[in-house]
Amino acid sequence: MKHLFNITFFILSTxxxxxxxxxxxxxxxxxxxxxxxxxxxxxxIIRSVLLTMKISFLGTCLILFTGLPLAYLIxxxxxxxxxxxxxxxxxxxxxxxxxxxxxxxxxxxxxxxxSFFDFVGIQFIDTEAGIMIAMMFLSSPFLINGAKExxxxxxxxxxxVARTLGAGRFSVFFRVVLPNAKKDxxxxxxxxxxxxxxxxxxxxxxxxxxxxxxVLIYDRFNSYGxxxxxxxxxVMIAVSLTTFLMIRGLNNRKRA
Numbered sequence: 001m002k003h004l005f006n007i008t009f010f011i012l013s014t015x016x017x018x019x020x021x022x023x024x025x026x027x028x029x030x031x032x033x034x035x036x037x038x039x040x041x042x043x044x045i046i047r048s049v050l051l052t053m054k055i056s057f058l059g060t061c062l063i064l065f066t067g068l069p070l071a072y073l074i075x076x077x078x079x080x081x082x083x084x085x086x087x088x089x090x091x092x093x094x095x096x097x098x099x100x101x102x103x104x105x106x107x108x109x110x111x112x113x114x115s116f117f118d119f120v121g122i123q124f125i126d127t128e129a130g131i132m133i134a135m136m137f138l139s140s141p142f143l144i145n146g147a148k149e150x151x152x153x154x155x156x157x158x159x160x161v162a163r164t165l166g167a168g169r170f171s172v173f174f175r176v177v178l179p180n181a182k183k184d185x186x187x188x189x190x191x192x193x194x195x196x197x198x199x200x201x202x203x204x205x206x207x208x209x210x211x212x213x214x215v216l217i218y219d220r221f222n223s224y225g226x227x228x229x230x231x232x233x234x235v236m237i238a239v240s241l242t243t244f245l246m247i248r249g250l251n252n253r254k255r256a
Contacts, residue, residue: 030230045213046235048212053243055132055196056196058132059135059196062132063139063143068185070144071151072151076156089141089144090141092141097201098201100201100202101134101201101202101206102205104124104202104206105205108133124206125206126207126209126210128207128210130206131203134202138196138199144188146189146192147181147184151177153180154177158177159177162176187248197240213236220232
């Protein structure tokens with residue numbers, strides 16, 4: 001029975017891994033080594049990939065600053081309406097991305113919000129700011145939920161001991177809680193950053209230009225077909241995957 005269990009799980013695991021790997025192998029084999037290398041010399045492709053990575057990273061940093069307090073409060077407190085707040089955090093994951101783009105467009109490009117941002121000099125239509133709010137809205141749950149689980153794994157007794165030794169609440173948070181929850185927070189940041197890299201539906205409604213990589217892939221596919229869009233996808237995946245594996249590897253090495 002033990003061997004049957006292991007064999008069954010091995011077969012099922014192999015199936016899902018192949019389901020993920022085969023399309024990637026097909027993409028890179030279809031583009032070819034020469035096509036991939038020439039794409040890395042295409043200024044438009046590299047510009048769009050770097051723009052995508054930059055905006056997603058900046059959005060991740062902004063949610064890190066504003067989302068950690070929310071994650072901590074949820075992890076450490078039980079209060080009426082907690083399940084409602086957790087559901088609100090998860091809403092962006094559930095709704096269609098085009099619907100999210102319409103919601104953001106209506107929220108930030110009309111009424112009081114538009115007047116306020118016009119006053120401070122921020123525009124969202126066809127700007128990097130518009131791309132950022134689309135990425136942030138749809139990927140923020142990954143960071144907040146990851147940080148929440150990390151805070152839950154930190155024993156409250158550590159905080160209590162630090163408090164009895166005279167440390168203040170802010171000192172305890174930054175010197176005790178954050179270091180112990182760091183690996184989960186970093187993993188949450190990676191998930192949010194990587195999810196932002198692939199955002200298309202909401203971005204294309206708010207900011208078709210400047211073109212991030214997913215929009216460029218769509219634009220080239222519509223205009224020129226598969227042979228012109230596949231190299232962009234290959235470069236985007238190669239750069240994102242390399243960066244992701246490096247950061248994840250360093251994080252896991254520190255944890256070990």
